Amino acid sequence: MRLLHYGRFLLLSVILFACTRKQEPVKTNLIIATNNGDLYNVNLTTGKLQWQxxxxxxxxxxxxxxxxxxxxxxxxxxxxxxxxxKLNGKINWTFIDEVSANQAEYGYNFTGVSHLLFAQYPIVQGGSFIFGNSQGEFKSVDQKTRKINWTHQIHQPIYCSPAMFNNKVVINASSSIKTLNLANGSRIASFDLETPSFLAPVVNENLLYVVDEHGGVYCLNADLNLLWKHQPELDMFQQTKLNFSERDIFYGDTAMVSLKKKNGELNWRFVLPHQIDKKGKNNLLQSMEVIDDVIVANTPHYLLVIDQDDGKILKQKYFGNRETIGQLKYDNGFYYYLCSDNNLYKIDQDLKEETVVARNIRYQTDRAMDDTYLAFY
Known part of the structure; x- marks a missing residue:
């Protein structure tokens, strides 16, 4: 009898646990930004443009x-x-960045440097947005009034976005990583890099990770003390961000690399498959997503599903008559990507059933690296 009661209790516990688990909300829209300045909101259910x-x-x-x-x-x-x-595509406001009036007081010479914003996605924190520009200025701006809260000047152009880490602003000054006071922009700590880095620092499980232009990876704590560094045997051309699982880090260029998060030791490395063409870019990694126990990655002519543990390719799809453009994203059982025929596609996890989600998504075709940025909501 006790065994029967125990069995009923166990079954009830399993049912209650299943009922109380949080369900991930189904995302119904995909926003796509292309490198000619266009922005699209696609309804994933109907395949129709909500706005552009x-x-x-x-x-x-x-x-x-x-x-x-x-x-x-x-x-x-x-x-x-x-x-x-993002619901209707209406532009609420436009902020135009201007060089600070007191820039000359810092003593840095930006004569001949065009005033631009490079690879920036402004971070939002405490009612303000924070970004950097080619004039060496990181700025915090009030989101409602668009008044500048503070400016932090460095001696060279800024190539990537800041990040938030333990309520501090982390900036990449190319040859060093610095933390700033969120309230006033004053410097807190600094860490010098042996090789320049041009990608935004990444925070994962209360540690900070930086990848330099040759594929060296640094792991830092909140005080910017170095915990470990990985130096690859072969220099890499690093243009994609670091990706994380519970135990490992993944990144790559023409090869894909897996490192142990705890110490930076190499798990595996393999050269991505490629077909030689006139552009010579067919095996350059464009993006990847870590999903459960696999990695899905794309190069211009390949979509790959890779085993996280050993780096072996489990499935692949070759695009012979078109290329994938920029970023790949996963949601609700499908991989989404834009192709050079200007169509947005999705394909199932077996890489068999491919369908067109939306057509006429434009992007530049005359630059060395075409790109997209995708996000769901």
Whole structure:
């Protein structure tokens, strides 16, 4: 009898646990930014455009943006930062960045440097947005009034976004990593890099990770003390961010690499498959996503599903008559990606059933690296 009661109790516990687990809300929309300044909101159920913003300035543009509540903040290379209502595409306001009036007081010479915003996705914190520009200025701006809270000047152009770490602003000054006071922008700590880095620092499980331009990876604590560094045997051309699982770090260029998070030791490395063409870029990693126990990655002509533990390719799809453009994203059983035929596709996890989600998504075709940035909501 006791065994029967115990069995009923165990069954009831399992049912209650299943009922109380939080369900991930189904995401119904995909926002796509392309490198000609356009922005699209696609309904994933119908495949129809909710709205689009066609920039029509013929610029090679940034593709990053930041979602914040019901809005999007997108920076453009020509010094504009826009707040956009992501439900209807209405532009709420435009902020134009200007060089600080007291810039000369810092003593740095930016003569001949064009005033631009590079790979920026403004971070939002405490009612303000924070970004950097090519004039060496990191700025915090009040989101409601668009008044500048503070400016922190460095001696060289800024190539990537800041990050938040333990309520401190982390900035990449190319040859060093610094933390700033969120309230006033004053410097707290600094860590010098042996090789320059041009990608934004990444926070994972209360540690800070930086990858330099040759593929060296640094792991730092909140005080910017070095915990470990990984130096690859072969220099890498690093243009994609670090990705994380519970135990490991993944990144790559023409090869993909897995490191142990606890000490930076190499788990595995393999060269991505490629087909030689006139552009010579077919095996350059464009993006990856870590999903459960696999990694899904894309190069211009390949979509790959890779085992996290040993780096072996489990499944692959080759694109012979078109290329994938920029970022790949996963949601609700499907991988989404834009192709060079200007169509947005999705494909199932077996890489068999591919369908067109939306058509006529435009991007630049005359630059060395075409790009997209995708986000769901």
């Amino acid at each position: 913003i066609l920039d029509q300035r013929n610029n090679d543009e940034l593709t990053y943006f930041t979602q914040h509540n019901q809005t999007i903040l997108r920076a453009y290379s020509d010094k504009r930062i826009l707040e956009i209502d």
